[in-house]
Amino acid sequence: MLAHLKGPFAYCGGDDQRSYQRFLVEAPDLAALDVDAALFLATHGASWSVDVLETGQPVFYALEGGERAASSTPAVVHFNSHDGKAMLAALLPHVDG
Numbered sequence: 001m002l003a004h005l006k007g008p009f010a011y012c013g014g015d016d017q018r019s020y021q022r023f024l025v026e027a028p029d030l031a032a033l034d035v036d037a038a039l040f041l042a043t044h045g046a047s048w049s050v051d052v053l054e055t056g057q058p059v060f061y062a063l064e065g066g067e068r069a070a071s072s073t074p075a076v077v078h079f080n081s082h083d084g085k086a087m088l089a090a091l092l093p094h095v096d097g
Helices: 017-025 082-095
Strands: 040-042 046-052 058-064 067-072 076-078
Touching: 017 046
Parallel strands: 040 076
Antiparallel strands: 046 058, 058 067
């Protein structure tokens, strides 16, 4: 990604979010936003609930107004923010190993 960006502002001083945003703007044919959290979900600044299916697969639900609005089974979850740590603690008993 960074090799693709050119010019004096190609590297955003170690700010990964700015670098990704610039790459998305400058190379829309090479990048896409994962708006459905199919690959990656960061719990930061959002309200989520989680269920664990009988198969052990966690299903995350975005909450809007206290109601479940959308579901996702992302490959990677980054637990942070006000509810992320509690969600991780609730999920750990369901994880083998």
